[in-house]
Structure formats: C-alpha cells, structure tokens
Amino acid sequence: MTDQPRRSYDLLLENIEADLRSGAISLGDQLPGERTLAETYGISRASVREGIRILDAMGVLRSSSGSGPKSGAIIISEPSAGLSSALRLHMASSRLPVADIVQTRILLETWAAAAGAAQPPSDAADTALASAAALLEAMDAPGIEREAYHLLDAQFHVVLSSLAGNAVIETMMASLSGAISGYVQKAVDSMDDWPAVMTQLQHHHHGIYDAVAARRGDDAAKLLREHIQWFYLQIPREEKDGSS
Template structure:
C-alpha cells in the first residue's frame, strides 16, 4: 500500500467522522455508493473500498452486498467489536500480555461495582440486574457445557459493569472480555478439574451478585477482584506464558 493510498482512505475516514459530528449522517443512515463517495471526497473508488473495509472492522458501519435499504454501507455503532479485534491481534503478537489485560479488567470491574452504588435506582439498573440474575440461573443449569458457561460468564460480567452507567467502561469491558475470550476458552477446555472450578465460580458469582444487588459496592469490588484473580490462578503457568508472554 502506498503512502498516497493511505492518505486517500484516511480522508474518507476523516470526512465520515466530521459528518457524524455535525449530524449530516446518523446511525442507521446508508452511505452513498462508491462512485458518489469518490466524487464527493475527491479520492479513488479503490480508496473508498479500503476505507469502508476499515470502518466495517472498526464497528462504525456494516457493509453488505445487494440492493435495498439494508444493503451497501450502513452506519452502525459497535465500538467493542473493533476494540476487541485490535486487542486480540496485539495480544497474539505478544505486545499486550494477558496478565496486563486481566489487571485492567480488574480495575474497570471493581470501579464499576463501587460506582454503581452511588447512582440512584433506575429502570436501566433494574433491567441490567434482572439480566444478570437470568445469566446466573442459566450458568447453574445441570449439565451445562464449558463453552456455554464461558459465554454466559462473559455476559454476566459485562452486565454488572453496565450498572455504573458509564458507556465507555461498559464498552471497554466488553472489548477486554472479547479480547481474552479465546485464551480463557482454551484454558477452560484444558482444565482436568473443571467441575470443581465451575462449582467455585458459581458460588463466587452468586456472592458478587448479592453484594451488587444489595448495593454493597466495596464488598462487590473486593469479591470481583478475588474472583478474577482466583480463576486466572487456576490456569497452568505454561498456558499463561504461551498466551501472554507473562513478565
């Protein structure tokens, strides 16, 4: 890729950002076709295609073929998708150790648990708590397999983080969880003592939920830290080193 083509698709990204800021385009809007975008921004159609692919990967738009209102490039907003992908790639390169991702997750989750108690009750919080309770019930189902437990576990933690009412924290939590999802899934699949580990995780989840629901923020934060650190301590050291370049 040449420097000129890089500057060209950057121009598209900058103009899309400016149009979003100004309100010229909004969520759900369909972008014009390649030819129109190229003419509007004075760049080649190849640069337009490259810019659209990047915005798609970033979770800013959804691109699909065909015709009709749902075809072409439609403005969306899924920030955690793009962040998760970027984090996973940098973790794979050993640039971002899993241990650091886990520590960041602890910081965010414990802050969110404590901050949630300072907010007045709301319908949104009640909905999030109800969702977390449903996830707990699903994780307690007899015979639940490892993959489903892991998926529900991830959603449970993101749901709790949403109680702080901070969209950036919630997005970052979803991104961090997505970034280490493969690492955690592999670890869970290789645990010979998984039934005992799962039982302990279930107990911990219920304790965390009870503290959050009762608005005992400091206790919830302490339990979350203990829970996350305990689980990662169960992962064999060789897997940590291979997956994280742990320092």
C-alpha cells in the same frame, strides 16, 4: 523520523467523522455508493473500498452487497467489536500480556461495582440486575457445557459493569471480554478439574451478585478482585506462557 505518507482513504474517514460530529449523517443512514463517494472526495474507488473495509472492522459501518434499503454501507455504532479485534491481534503478537489485561479488568470491574452501588435506583438498573440473575440461573443449570458456561460468565461480568452507567466502561469491558474469549475458552478446555473450578466460580458469582444487588459496592469490588485473581491462578502455566 519521517512523517508517515498520507493514505488516500484517510480523507474518507475524516469526512465521515466530521459528518457524524455535525449531524449531517447519523446512525442508520446509508452512505452513497462507491462512485459518488470517490467523486465527492476526489479519491479512487479502490481507496473508497479500503476506507469502507476499515470502518466496517472498526464497528462504524455495516456493509453488505446487493440492492435495497439494507444493502451498501449503513452507519452503526459497535465500538466494542472493533476494539476487541484490535486487542486480540495485539495479544496474539505478545504486545499486550494477558496479565496486564487481567489487571485492567480488575481496575474496571471494581470501579464499576463501586460506582454502580452509588447510582440512584432506576428501571435500567433493575433490568440489568434481572438480566444478571437470569445469567446466574443459566450458569447453575446441571450438566452445562464448558463453552456455554464461559459465554454466560463473560456476559454476566459485562452486565454488572453496565450498572455504573458509564458507556465507555461498558464498551471497554465488552471489548476486553471479547478479546480474551478465545484465550479463556482454551484455558477452560484444558482444566482437568473443571467441575471443581466451576463450582467455585458459581459460589463467587452468587456472592458478587448478592453484594451488587444489596448495593454494597465495596464488598462487590473486593469479591470481584478476588474472583478474577483466583480464576487467573487456575489457568495452567503453559496456557499463560503461551499467551503472554
């Protein structure tokens, strides 16, 4: 097997990584212009543009045209956005089966529920629980549309996962949620018995929230597992077959 040829923009990516690690650049900093970057790293401006586009897609940069302090390439950190995009593409190519994504969600969310219950009380936890309660109230609104319910549902799960206090788990949950958003929305839209499904989901969500709020980690983990598995079983077979 031959080595892959080194791409010229790799040098830009490696140096930005090194500068972030060393503290030479940090969140909110603006990168120099294309010409300066090209001269600094000895690569073409086309390679600089390609590297910037890749870092933008990865959620490391936010690039915009024009002039002023908010133009150009700004260092940010939104890892879930880049991971979600990559997961969606691999799911579309059938490389990552939806059933495996579901199993991964179960592993992450049940662990997060148990870990969250073991965390000492904090203002951050209180804020997260208040946010989860507000999302529950919004999902209980009479006549809520399917799309709105789905979006609130996804946020609810990510917020609960944040109680574990693990930034990587929270990022992975947000990424998985973003990756399957289109798939779940399509499945929800195809459900003829959606009102009954939504009623059951509301019951599940309140039970999960009550267990989390009472710091009953094992109960919350069990309810989350049953909830995720139950919803997956409600998805029409043709939807599963078309995305796995």
